[in-house]
Amino acid sequence: MTEQDNNHNNLIPRFISSALIIILVFFIVLVWPNWVFCAVLTIMIAAALYEFYSLVEKKGIPIFKFSGISIGILVPLLIYFTFEPTKGWELLFIIAVLLTIFILQFTRRENSNAIFGVSTTIFGILYISWTFSFMLKLKLLDSPGLPSGSLLVAFLLLVTKMGDIGAYAIGTCCGKHSLIARISPKKSVEGALGGFAFSVGAAFASKSFLPTVALHHLLILGCLLGILAQVGDLSESLIKRDCQVKDSADRIPGLGGVLDLVDSILFTAPTLYFYVFQFLK
Numbered sequence: 001m002t003e004q005d006n007n008h009n010n011l012i013p014r015f016i017s018s019a020l021i022i023i024l025v026f027f028i029v030l031v032w033p034n035w036v037f038c039a040v041l042t043i044m045i046a047a048a049l050y051e052f053y054s055l056v057e058k059k060g061i062p063i064f065k066f067s068g069i070s071i072g073i074l075v076p077l078l079i080y081f082t083f084e085p086t087k088g089w090e091l092l093f094i095i096a097v098l099l100t101i102f103i104l105q106f107t108r109r110e111n112s113n114a115i116f117g118v119s120t121t122i123f124g125i126l127y128i129s130w131t132f133s134f135m136l137k138l139k140l141l142d143s144p145g146l147p148s149g150s151l152l153v154a155f156l157l158l159v160t161k162m163g164d165i166g167a168y169a170i171g172t173c174c175g176k177h178s179l180i181a182r183i184s185p186k187k188s189v190e191g192a193l194g195g196f197a198f199s200v201g202a203a204f205a206s207k208s209f210l211p212t213v214a215l216h217h218l219l220i221l222g223c224l225l226g227i228l229a230q231v232g233d234l235s236e237s238l239i240k241r242d243c244q245v246k247d248s249a250d251r252i253p254g255l256g257g258v259l260d261l262v263d264s265i266l267f268t269a270p271t272l273y274f275y276v277f278q279f280l281k
Helices: 002-010 011-030 034-057 065-080 089-106 113-133 133-140 147-175 190-207 215-243 257-263 267-280
Strands: 178-182 184-188
Touching: 011 034, 011 147, 034 113, 034 133, 034 257, 065 089, 065 113, 065 133, 089 113, 113 133, 113 257, 113 267, 133 147, 133 184, 133 190, 133 267, 147 184, 147 215, 147 257, 147 267, 178 190, 178 257, 184 190, 184 215, 190 215, 215 257, 215 267, 257 267
Parallel strands: none
Antiparallel strands: 178 184
């Protein structure tokens, strides 16, 4: 069986999983209260961190797995409960994380790979927990002149995930030229262009539920998010390639693990948040 045949056989479970997730996300984002959104996002962060640290452990790096997960889930909780002891509380939080991880390292008997263990633990928190928590920041936005936070999250997910769908669909049926074979052999130039076109098209279509946002802003965001979604996907592929695994886990049929599900959002969520405050407010 060829690799392309495997991709076609994966379409049905991938489609079913994606459809169920889309329906669930619709209710979480647009219908259910913010605390449910925060709870689901926190659980996803914990699961994604667990998968990431499990991958790193396979390389023999002595990380602080459960400490990293515990610190990681604090980020969305602090955002939800508006914990801001100082104006730049996130900088204070980063310093506190650094101190905590180093103190934990002091308690270990071995010093070998200390740099790798400390830096990788902190990287996981920043790479997954901090970036993904920007979805919660978007959801909680309630500022005059801006669309509701729920609509902004819906826009983010629509543009980002339509890019994923476009890249997979076009790449599966038309992919001929490898994009970056050493990182992800299955990703093609045609798939990347298809994903970008789907993202821009989704951004254009979002004018129907974001009427107050100028069309040129939507198209700029479509381009930015369309590119960064694929950078996020490639970044996780690089990590998996280094750890010599295909998926971060096998929790979701056809899709892999939670980290596989959210990788394209990790860079698009903070980008949309900063764009909104820089150009739309």
